[in-house]
Amino acid sequence: MAKRAGLEGNLNKLAQVLVALYRAYERVDASIAEINPLVVTTEGHIVAADAKIVLDDNALFRHPDLAELREVEAEHPLEVEASNYGFAYVKLDGNIGIIGNGAGLVMYTLDLVNRVGGRPANFLDIGGGAKAEVVYNALKVVLKDPEVKGVFINIFGGITRADEVAKGVIRALEEGLLTKPVVMRVAGTAEEEAKKLLEGKPIYMYPTSLEAAKAIVAMVGGAA
Numbered sequence: 001m002a003k004r005a006g007l008e009g010n011l012n013k014l015a016q017v018l019v020a021l022y023r024a025y026e027r028v029d030a031s032i033a034e035i036n037p038l039v040v041t042t043e044g045h046i047v048a049a050d051a052k053i054v055l056d057d058n059a060l061f062r063h064p065d066l067a068e069l070r071e072v073e074a075e076h077p078l079e080v081e082a083s084n085y086g087f088a089y090v091k092l093d094g095n096i097g098i099i100g101n102g103a104g105l106v107m108y109t110l111d112l113v114n115r116v117g118g119r120p121a122n123f124l125d126i127g128g129g130a131k132a133e134v135v136y137n138a139l140k141v142v143l144k145d146p147e148v149k150g151v152f153i154n155i156f157g158g159i160t161r162a163d164e165v166a167k168g169v170i171r172a173l174e175e176g177l178l179t180k181p182v183v184m185r186v187a188g189t190a191e192e193e194a195k196k197l198l199e200g201k202p203i204y205m206y207p208t209s210l211e212a213a214k215a216i217v218a219m220v221g222g223a224a
Helices: 011-029 059-061 079-087 101-117 132-143 161-175 191-199 209-219
Strands: 030-035 037-038 045-048 053-055 088-091 096-099 124-126 150-157 183-190
Touching: 011 030, 011 045, 053 059, 053 191, 059 088, 059 101, 079 088, 096 101, 096 132, 096 161, 101 124, 101 209, 150 161, 150 191, 150 209, 161 183, 161 191, 183 191, 183 209
Parallel strands: 096 124, 096 150, 150 183
Antiparallel strands: 030 053, 037 045, 088 124
Protein backbone atom coordinates (compact mmCIF):
# COMPACT_ATOMS: atom_id res chain seq x y z
CA MET A 1 0.00 0.00 0.00
CA ALA A 2 2.79 2.39 0.91
CA LYS A 3 4.69 1.69 -2.29
CA ARG A 4 1.57 2.20 -4.40
CA ALA A 5 1.06 5.55 -2.66
CA GLY A 6 4.53 6.57 -3.86
CA LEU A 7 6.18 6.65 -0.43
CA GLU A 8 9.88 6.01 -0.14
CA GLY A 9 12.36 5.35 2.63
CA ASN A 10 11.84 3.14 5.68
CA LEU A 11 8.36 1.81 5.07
CA ASN A 12 8.54 -0.39 8.17
CA LYS A 13 7.76 2.70 10.25
CA LEU A 14 4.61 3.27 8.25
CA ALA A 15 3.68 -0.38 8.60
CA GLN A 16 3.85 -0.01 12.39
CA VAL A 17 1.48 2.97 12.25
CA LEU A 18 -0.99 1.11 10.02
CA VAL A 19 -0.97 -1.95 12.28
CA ALA A 20 -1.52 0.24 15.35
CA LEU A 21 -4.36 2.05 13.60
CA TYR A 22 -6.05 -1.24 12.74
CA ARG A 23 -5.64 -2.53 16.29
CA ALA A 24 -7.21 0.64 17.68
CA TYR A 25 -10.08 0.33 15.21
CA GLU A 26 -10.72 -3.27 16.21
CA ARG A 27 -10.32 -2.94 19.97
CA VAL A 28 -12.80 -0.08 20.43
CA ASP A 29 -15.37 -1.43 17.94
CA ALA A 30 -15.01 1.64 15.74
CA SER A 31 -16.91 2.18 12.53
CA ILE A 32 -14.22 4.60 11.31
CA ALA A 33 -10.60 5.07 12.36
CA GLU A 34 -8.53 7.32 10.14
CA ILE A 35 -5.36 9.36 10.22
CA ASN A 36 -5.70 12.33 7.91
CA PRO A 37 -3.33 13.83 7.14
CA LEU A 38 -0.45 11.45 7.73
CA VAL A 39 2.83 13.35 7.41
CA VAL A 40 6.20 11.98 6.40
CA THR A 41 8.85 14.58 7.28
CA THR A 42 12.03 15.16 5.29
CA GLU A 43 13.88 13.33 8.07
CA GLY A 44 11.67 10.31 7.50
CA HIS A 45 9.59 10.67 10.66
CA ILE A 46 5.93 9.74 10.47
CA VAL A 47 3.48 12.07 12.19
CA ALA A 48 -0.27 11.70 12.64
CA ALA A 49 -1.18 15.35 12.08
CA ASP A 50 -4.86 14.69 12.76
CA ALA A 51 -7.06 11.69 13.43
CA LYS A 52 -10.70 10.72 13.69
CA ILE A 53 -12.38 7.76 15.37
CA VAL A 54 -16.12 7.11 15.18
CA LEU A 55 -17.43 4.51 17.61
CA ASP A 56 -20.24 2.08 16.87
CA ASP A 57 -23.02 3.05 19.31
CA ASN A 58 -24.28 -0.54 19.29
CA ALA A 59 -21.00 -1.70 20.85
CA LEU A 60 -20.71 0.92 23.59
CA PHE A 61 -22.00 -1.53 26.20
CA ARG A 62 -18.60 -3.22 25.86
CA HIS A 63 -16.76 0.05 26.45
CA PRO A 64 -18.27 1.88 29.44
CA ASP A 65 -15.12 3.99 29.77
CA LEU A 66 -15.65 5.35 26.26
CA ALA A 67 -19.40 5.79 26.73
CA GLU A 68 -18.60 8.26 29.51
CA LEU A 69 -16.97 10.54 26.91
CA ARG A 70 -20.26 11.11 25.09
CA GLU A 71 -21.12 14.82 24.78
CA VAL A 72 -24.91 14.83 24.77
CA GLU A 73 -24.86 18.64 24.64
CA ALA A 74 -23.64 18.37 21.06
CA GLU A 75 -26.52 16.10 20.01
CA HIS A 76 -30.13 16.90 19.19
CA PRO A 77 -32.27 16.42 22.35
CA LEU A 78 -34.67 14.09 20.53
CA GLU A 79 -31.80 11.91 19.35
CA VAL A 80 -30.55 11.67 22.94
CA GLU A 81 -34.02 10.74 24.22
CA ALA A 82 -34.48 8.17 21.46
CA SER A 83 -31.13 6.56 22.26
CA ASN A 84 -32.23 6.21 25.88
CA TYR A 85 -35.18 4.16 24.61
CA GLY A 86 -32.87 2.13 22.38
CA PHE A 87 -34.19 3.51 19.07
CA ALA A 88 -32.22 4.22 15.93
CA TYR A 89 -33.39 7.83 15.41
CA VAL A 90 -32.05 10.59 13.20
CA LYS A 91 -33.59 14.07 13.14
CA LEU A 92 -34.27 15.40 9.64
CA ASP A 93 -35.63 18.74 8.42
CA GLY A 94 -39.11 17.78 7.21
CA ASN A 95 -42.60 17.73 8.73
CA ILE A 96 -43.70 14.07 8.42
CA GLY A 97 -42.74 11.78 11.28
CA ILE A 98 -41.64 8.33 10.12
CA ILE A 99 -41.81 5.14 12.20
CA GLY A 100 -41.01 1.70 10.82
CA ASN A 101 -39.50 -1.63 11.77
CA GLY A 102 -36.20 -2.42 10.16
CA ALA A 103 -33.67 0.04 8.75
CA GLY A 104 -34.35 -1.01 5.16
CA LEU A 105 -38.09 -0.44 5.44
CA VAL A 106 -37.59 2.92 7.15
CA MET A 107 -35.16 4.05 4.42
CA TYR A 108 -37.65 2.91 1.78
CA THR A 109 -40.38 4.88 3.55
CA LEU A 110 -38.25 8.03 3.61
CA ASP A 111 -37.57 7.70 -0.11
CA LEU A 112 -41.24 7.05 -0.83
CA VAL A 113 -42.39 10.14 1.07
CA ASN A 114 -39.80 12.22 -0.78
CA ARG A 115 -40.89 10.73 -4.09
CA VAL A 116 -44.52 11.81 -3.63
CA GLY A 117 -43.58 15.34 -2.62
CA GLY A 118 -43.25 15.13 1.15
CA ARG A 119 -40.42 15.87 3.56
CA PRO A 120 -39.59 13.32 6.28
CA ALA A 121 -38.95 14.78 9.73
CA ASN A 122 -36.96 11.85 11.02
CA PHE A 123 -35.68 8.31 10.65
CA LEU A 124 -36.95 6.05 13.45
CA ASP A 125 -36.51 2.28 13.48
CA ILE A 126 -38.31 0.50 16.33
CA GLY A 127 -36.40 -2.69 15.54
CA GLY A 128 -37.59 -6.27 15.36
CA GLY A 129 -40.04 -7.79 17.81
CA ALA A 130 -41.16 -4.41 19.15
CA LYS A 131 -43.88 -4.52 21.80
CA ALA A 132 -46.69 -2.01 22.35
CA GLU A 133 -44.67 0.05 24.83
CA VAL A 134 -41.86 0.48 22.28
CA VAL A 135 -44.31 1.84 19.71
CA TYR A 136 -45.85 4.13 22.31
CA ASN A 137 -42.41 5.52 23.23
CA ALA A 138 -41.54 5.95 19.56
CA LEU A 139 -44.65 8.07 19.05
CA LYS A 140 -43.77 10.13 22.12
CA VAL A 141 -40.35 10.94 20.64
CA VAL A 142 -41.59 11.71 17.13
CA LEU A 143 -44.45 13.91 18.32
CA LYS A 144 -42.16 16.00 20.54
CA ASP A 145 -40.72 17.46 17.35
CA PRO A 146 -42.61 20.76 16.86
CA GLU A 147 -42.05 20.52 13.10
CA VAL A 148 -44.04 17.29 12.78
CA LYS A 149 -47.48 17.84 11.26
CA GLY A 150 -48.35 14.19 10.68
CA VAL A 151 -47.00 10.67 11.21
CA PHE A 152 -46.56 7.74 8.84
CA ILE A 153 -46.22 4.33 10.53
CA ASN A 154 -45.06 1.63 8.09
CA ILE A 155 -44.92 -1.88 9.54
CA PHE A 156 -44.14 -5.20 7.92
CA GLY A 157 -44.85 -7.89 10.49
CA GLY A 158 -42.20 -10.54 10.72
CA ILE A 159 -41.00 -10.98 14.26
CA THR A 160 -42.77 -7.70 14.96
CA ARG A 161 -46.45 -8.40 15.53
CA ALA A 162 -48.74 -5.85 13.91
CA ASP A 163 -51.25 -6.14 16.75
CA GLU A 164 -48.58 -5.05 19.26
CA VAL A 165 -47.95 -2.01 17.09
CA ALA A 166 -51.68 -1.28 17.06
CA LYS A 167 -51.85 -1.53 20.87
CA GLY A 168 -49.03 1.01 21.19
CA VAL A 169 -50.84 3.40 18.85
CA ILE A 170 -54.10 2.97 20.76
CA ARG A 171 -52.36 3.75 24.05
CA ALA A 172 -50.93 6.96 22.57
CA LEU A 173 -54.39 7.81 21.28
CA GLU A 174 -56.05 7.19 24.65
CA GLU A 175 -53.47 9.36 26.43
CA GLY A 176 -54.07 12.27 24.07
CA LEU A 177 -50.68 12.16 22.34
CA LEU A 178 -52.05 11.86 18.82
CA THR A 179 -53.06 15.42 18.08
CA LYS A 180 -51.70 15.17 14.50
CA PRO A 181 -52.99 12.92 11.69
CA VAL A 182 -51.55 9.40 11.68
CA VAL A 183 -51.56 7.09 8.68
CA MET A 184 -50.61 3.42 8.88
CA ARG A 185 -49.80 0.59 6.61
CA VAL A 186 -49.48 -2.78 8.30
CA ALA A 187 -48.83 -6.14 6.68
CA GLY A 188 -47.64 -9.56 7.78
CA THR A 189 -47.83 -11.19 11.20
CA ALA A 190 -51.08 -10.43 13.07
CA GLU A 191 -52.15 -7.99 10.34
CA GLU A 192 -55.85 -8.80 10.63
CA GLU A 193 -55.76 -8.57 14.44
CA ALA A 194 -54.18 -5.11 14.16
CA LYS A 195 -56.83 -3.92 11.74
CA LYS A 196 -59.62 -5.12 14.05
CA LEU A 197 -58.06 -3.33 17.03
CA LEU A 198 -57.82 -0.08 15.06
CA GLU A 199 -61.27 -0.33 13.49
CA GLY A 200 -63.30 2.77 14.31
CA LYS A 201 -60.24 4.62 15.66
CA PRO A 202 -59.20 7.97 14.12
CA ILE A 203 -56.21 6.34 12.43
CA TYR A 204 -56.02 6.32 8.64
CA MET A 205 -55.26 2.80 7.38
CA TYR A 206 -54.04 2.10 3.82
CA PRO A 207 -53.34 -1.20 2.07
CA THR A 208 -50.09 -0.07 0.44
CA SER A 209 -47.13 2.08 1.42
CA LEU A 210 -47.57 4.25 -1.66
CA GLU A 211 -51.20 5.07 -0.85
CA ALA A 212 -50.29 5.84 2.76
CA ALA A 213 -47.41 8.08 1.69
CA LYS A 214 -49.61 10.05 -0.72
CA ALA A 215 -52.26 10.42 1.98
CA ILE A 216 -50.00 11.80 4.70
CA VAL A 217 -48.32 14.19 2.29
CA ALA A 218 -51.74 15.54 1.29
CA MET A 219 -52.79 15.83 4.95
CA VAL A 220 -49.80 17.97 5.90
CA GLY A 221 -50.26 20.22 2.90
CA GLY A 222 -47.68 18.79 0.54
CA ALA A 223 -48.02 17.68 -3.04
CA ALA A 224 -49.82 14.33 -3.31
